[in-house]
Structures are given as C-alpha cells and as structure tokens.
Amino acid sequence: MADAENVTQLPRALPDEVVLRAEELATPRFTPRELRLIQEHLGRSFSQLVTDEASDDKLAVVAWLKLRRDGYDVSWDEMDDVVISIAAESANPTSAQPGTTSPPSASTTG
Secondary structure, three states: OOOOOOHHHOOOOOOOEEEEOHHHHHOOOOOHHHHHHHHHHHOOOHHHHHHOOOOOHHHHHHHHHHHHHOOOOOOHHHHOOOEEEEOOOOOOOOOOOOOOOOOOOOOOOO
C-alpha cells in the first residue's frame, strides 16, 4: 500500500490581497534570514528601505514579511501580483464621546 500524502505540507494558495495595519507598518517582524533575502533581492538593507520616504519598496517588503508570518512561502515574483492595502484606522470605542440622542442620566444627589 502506498504511503498517504501529508496534506498539511501542501503549499497554500497565495491570497490576492494583503492588508497592512498601522502597527505592522510601524513595527514589522522579521528574521535575520529575511533581512539577508531583502538585501540580496533589492540591493538595499531593510533599514535603508524603511527610512527612504520616497521608496514604495518598503510597502512591498512589509507585505512580503506579513505573508511569511502568516505561513506563506512567497517569492518576490509572486509578490508582484498581490494587492497591498493599508487598513484605515478605526475609532477607539472606549474613547468615543457619548451620543447626543439620549439625555444624560439623572443625578441622585439632592
């Protein structure tokens, strides 16, 4: 009888889009190996990319890093077809002001 195929090791289909949140842009996570791969592919260090305000490569690099954190083995060529979106910041519900449609609670002091 043939060995059963280990389906957990099959490559997952790459998503069409990766959404980056503000904290992922501000503090991306990476390994030393990934830093070397970035340097080899782009010819510039990660530090150089993130400090270059004119470069859009940093968005592609952070999206690539996020996909790798999410378990995808994505190549640089595959990244060319992935849409990169930046999530809009949502309001913090704990700091929102109360609505004006209801009157404030009555005071019990007398």
